[in-house]
Amino acid sequence: MSDAPAEIETLIEMMAKLPGLGPRSARRAVLHLISKRGFLMQPLAEAMQAVAQTARECLNCGNISTAEICPICAAEKRATGELCVVEDVADLWAMERAGVFKGRYHVLGGTLSALDAVGPDELRIPKLVDRVAAEGITEVILALNATIDGQTTAHYIADQLEGRVNVTSLAQGVPIGGELDYLDDGTITAALKARKSL
Amino acid sequence: MSDAPAEIETLIEMMAKLPGLGPRSARRAVLHLISKRGFLMQPLAEAMQAVAQTARECLNCGNISTAEICPICAAEKRATGELCVVEDVADLWAMERAGVFKGRYHVLGGTLSALDAVGPDELRIPKLVDRVAAEGITEVILALNATIDGQTTAHYIADQLEGRVNVTSLAQGVPIGGELDYLDDGTITAALKARKSL
Structure with missing residues (x-):
């Protein structure tokens, strides 16, 4: 697709599977990584390897x-x-x-x-x-x-x-810093129903 | 920042340096990777390692x-x-x-x-x-x-x-599939100046 060497093409395809990245942004990210391969790409690969081998879900809570x-x-x-x-x-x-x-x-x-x-x-x-x-x-x-x-x-x-x-x-209502004008009807209804005396 | 174990926190910080990703989307990408660590994260780490070690700029042209x-x-x-x-x-x-x-x-x-x-x-x-x-x-x-x-x-x-x-x-002008109504003035000017007889 991008006429890159096969290894780089494979890497781009894998990166494109990440949420928030598509083929084009994956290509950009990989080119950025290659241009900084000493102090970004190599450490990133190692960090990813380390997490892939050690990360697990807590047997009790799923964290x-x-x-x-x-x-x-x-x-x-x-x-x-x-x-x-x-x-x-x-x-x-x-x-x-x-x-x-x-x-x-x-x-x-x-x-x-x-x-x-x-x-x-x-x-x-x-x-x-x-x-x-x-x-x-x-x-x-x-x-x-x-x-x-x-x-x-x-x-x-x-x-x-x-x-x-x-x-x-959790309570539903107006978020801190929220402006009524920008809130949806559902939130305003919930906030009104759950009103409190000051 | 995200109260994750230190290794995962490091990985999120590195991913957040990629173009197109910020702290929040890096966190999402890392969680996605961890949930698929066998068949996506491990291969991705290996592919990245391989490219980091083999990719170089052509001495002649910079490709x-x-x-x-x-x-x-x-x-x-x-x-x-x-x-x-x-x-x-x-x-x-x-x-x-x-x-x-x-x-x-x-x-x-x-x-x-x-x-x-x-x-x-x-x-x-x-x-x-x-x-x-x-x-x-x-x-x-x-x-x-x-x-x-x-x-x-x-x-x-x-x-x-x-x-x-x-x-x-390269010639400048109307891109293929382009609609005049959506083109900027500079492009239209360039296209008019470089007009050709059919």
């Missing part, structure tokens, strides 16, 4: 880690009885960046989806039910995305855990 | 290759006496994809730029002057981008080669 049990599950002081359920590891990282949640996580690995044939057993929902009993969880906080699939999954999990544990979910 | 002299410079039948001057390897690949040029190339490695302090010696312009004499070039075709820096560079090269060889440049 990405280099150990069988991730540091959050291993930390005794995070056994607060609160369990935060997220869709994927990026969401877990986002929660950790906020730095406000002190309990443990459970990464589902996606959402229920009839279209993509994702049922409860494809996600870590059975494992979640086990953990609630095994770890003495008192509150499950559903931090799922405010999308249709996310909310469907939240309702399914709430049903599964009914009567066993207190299930809550 | 990216795995040999000291690239296949185009090495091919006897491409010694047509025509030399196509391009800014970078991506442009060379674009010309080769078109498949219409049968001669050899000369990759400048950029354009003259007063702002970025790029002078003739930072580019491969002295080497170009040498090649014109050494390889018995009869025509130098300037295939530089139609930008201000590209055209400045074209004029400089034309000056350097004046009287030694026939210097031409």
Whole structure:
């Protein structure tokens, strides 16, 4: 396609499979890497190799880690009885960046989806039910995305855990710094319904 | 930043340096790679390592290759006496994809730029002057981008080669499939000035 040597062509094709890159931007990225092959490409290849060999999913919660049990599950002081359920590891990282949640996580690995044939057993929902009993969880906080699939999954999990544990979910409303004029009707409706007295 | 293990954090920072990727999309790409570490991440790391160790610039023309002299410079039948001057390897690949040029190339490695302090010696312009004499070039075709820096560079090269060889440049005009309504004034002006009888 780009008349490059076969090795480079292969590399471009692989890079083009990454989310956010297409054939053209992959070509640009590879040419950039080649022009800096000593101090960027070689270290990047080594870093990628290292992660490919050491990264694994925590057997307990599904977080990405280099150990069988991730540091959050291993930390005794995070056994607060609160369990935060997220869709994927990026969401877990986002929660950790906020730095406000002190309990443990459970990464589902996606959402229920009839279209993509994702049922409860494809996600870590059975494992979640086990953990609630095994770890003495008192509150499950559903931090799922405010999308249709996310909310469907939240309702399914709430049903599964009914009567066993207190299930809550993130509040919906106006984001900090948000301007009403730019918000969708759904958000404004949710914020109005959940209004609080000052 | 993303509360990932240190190895993964390092990888995300390196990926974020690629053109077209930022911190957020690098994080997404790395998570995608980790989720497919067996059949995408490991091969990608190996392909990158292989290219980092074998890719080099052709000593003659500056094309990216795995040999000291690239296949185009090495091919006897491409010694047509025509030399196509391009800014970078991506442009060379674009010309080769078109498949219409049968001669050899000369990759400048950029354009003259007063702002970025790029002078003739930072580019491969002295080497170009040498090649014109050494390889018995009869025509130098300037295939530089139609930008201000590209055209400045074209004029400089034309000056350097004046009287030694026939210097031409790509025609400017309406691109194939282009609609006049969407073209800028400069292109329409160039196309009108260079009009041909049918």
